[in-house]
Amino acid sequence: MAIREIEESDWLRLGRIGTGRDAILFSSPFCGTCKVAERMLEIADAAGVPVTLYKMNINFSPKLRDAWKISSVPCLVLLRNGEPVRFEYTMRSVDHLYKLLAEI
Template structure:
């Protein structure tokens, strides 16, 4: 399964039940570092981490950007039941991303 591209209004409409673990990569199509981060997350996703990984264009997500105070991109937001629990701005390595997502 690939990283799921999602729009802000779609995310806001999702219902979170139970112990849902998700991650959203906020990026822009014009950001080279964001493309590297996405590729790293594709490798992590292929290793079957227990997290659903989404990506969202920061330019079209003003509500979430402001509510979650996202200051730069790429930004990986780890969520539990739809609520942010961790923000990662530095995608250090595939191994690092794998470790923080399997917890």
């Protein structure tokens, strides 16, 4: 499954609380590091992580950015039952991301 691009309003409308494990990559379209992080997540996803992956433009996500205190991009927010359990700002390697996604 590919990384799904989602808008903040759509995410808030989903009501994901109590429905499993998700991860949202907050990024900016002009961020080169964000593009690398997205590619690494695509590879981890192709390897079969048991998580639904989303990506969201930080510039159009003020509610989540402020509520979760996201300080920079790329930021991978790992969620369990709709609640953030980890914020990962350093995308070290595909293996590292795969392990993070497999553990949540």
